Amino acid sequence: MRREMSRQERLRLSGVHKSYGRTPVLRGVSLSVPAGSLVGVVGENGAGKSTLLRIAVGQLAPDRGRAERAGTLGYCPQRVRLDEALTVGQHLRLFQAAYRLPDLGRANELLETFRFADCRQRRTRELSGGTRQKLNLTLALMHTPDLLILDEPHQGFDWDAYERFWAVMEKLRNSGCAIVVVSHLLHDQDRFDTLHHLRAGSLHPERRAA
Numbered sequence: 001m002r003r004e005m006s007r008q009e010r011l012r013l014s015g016v017h018k019s020y021g022r023t024p025v026l027r028g029v030s031l032s033v034p035a036g037s038l039v040g041v042v043g044e045n046g047a048g049k050s051t052l053l054r055i056a057v058g059q060l061a062p063d064r065g066r067a068e069r070a071g072t073l074g075y076c077p078q079r080v081r082l083d084e085a086l087t088v089g090q091h092l093r094l095f096q097a098a099y100r101l102p103d104l105g106r107a108n109e110l111l112e113t114f115r116f117a118d119c120r121q122r123r124t125r126e127l128s129g130g131t132r133q134k135l136n137l138t139l140a141l142m143h144t145p146d147l148l149i150l151d152e153p154h155q156g157f158d159w160d161a162y163e164r165f166w167a168v169m170e171k172l173r174n175s176g177c178a179i180v181v182v183s184h185l186l187h188d189q190d191r192f193d194t195l196h197h198l199r200a201g202s203l204h205p206e207r208r209a210a
């Protein structure tokens with residue numbers, strides 16, 4: 001019998017399978033992410049990390065198994081999907097409407113934190129790779145979601161932006177947000193409460209919180 005999600009859980013993956021054509025990528029992945037936790041997923045190129053996250057956010061359907069979520073969702077995909085013709089400010093207003101936010105208070109705070117408030121009037125096609133990624137991240141965070149799913153969220157960041165990113169993550173986790181981060185960086189691994197390695201289509205716990 002299927003167990004209901006507990007009140008603490010924000011994400012639960014149960015026995016998730018996914019193949020592309022005849023090639024199996026995920027072979028029974030299960031993961032539970034409670035509120036107030038910071039979970040890392042690592043794995044080699046092509047291991048299926050992005051596939052797993054796309055199933056977790058509901059963008060892709062699993063062949064078998066379930067993905068359940070609770071609360072509001074923020075998702076930062078691996079490839080930045082911005083409208084090249086719009087400015088940073090226009091993106092913020094578009095997402096403000098989509099999220100039905102009364103104001104841009106939190107978004108403005110994030111622009112200051114990631115030090116790109118001076119780019120507000122610039123069109124996205126003129127932005128550097130790191131700044132585009134800061135906008136991508138801001139769009140995922142500006143509604144203060146209950147569950148945050150991030151696919152290599154700090155690609156292109158300089159060291160200062162990288163440190164600021166982790167400070168924001170810690171603050172969010174401490175305020176009850178459930179966070180899943182896919183990362184390639186070895187030195188990220190101590191930042192997580194729990195770390196999972198995606199290998200041969202399933203998740204292997206590497207470390208548990210003390």
Ligand SMILES: Nc1ncnc2c1ncn2[C@@H]1O[C@H](COP(=O)(O)OP(=O)(O)OP(=O)(O)O)[C@@H](O)[C@H]1O
Pocket residue numbers: 020025043044045046047048049050051052078
């Ligand atoms: N839409 C698709 N159609 C067919 N095959 C796909 C599709 N998307 C991904 N794949 C394949 O599935 C496998 C897993 O891809 P995925 O992008 O999930 O891996 P990843 O672990 O995120 O890789 P990376 O670390 O390089 O970002 C790869 O072999 C990839 O080529």
